[in-house]
Amino acid sequence: MALLTHFHGDHIDFAPLLQERYNSQIITCTENADIILNPSKYNFSCHLNWYGFDINKISITKTIDYEETFYWNDIAITPIALPIHSQGHCGFILNLNDERVAITGDTIQSRGDDAPIFEVIPSNGETRNNFKAFKRLLNENITLNCGGHGSHFRQCQKTYEEAFARVSNSQKLFDNLFDDK
């Protein structure tokens, strides 16, 4: 099974190979699936052929709404909205062995370090969405955050809280900069 967090080619272009070799299910959230399947409906097109593969279509096995828990074998997986990095970006929360895992794609990642050093990629200076992402995760007692590009970190609660404080601070600065009163 592959869980797709967003439509960027470096995250989806290997999906057809997974299906061909392992008959993998390809699962993602409704909005992201629509962007992948109908890129011309959106302001930007889907980044297919990121690696120059001979593909022009990604087949999605299962499309799930945010917060609609589903099962893969006996593992409950809850998809969540994790905006910021791209339109329709989603994440997934699941219990695996003794871990409470958050799969956060490119919205929350740690540059590949196993440490609470990570970057939040802002979208157009809009930090309010960052609040939503961190608020959603703060109550989940996550023990392992798996971000995009092989990055992961532990001490998730502390890291989310620090990041939340940081975006709160930058939001104040933005509010002052763009105060139209």
Ligand SMILES: [Zn+2]
């Ligand atoms: Zn990306």
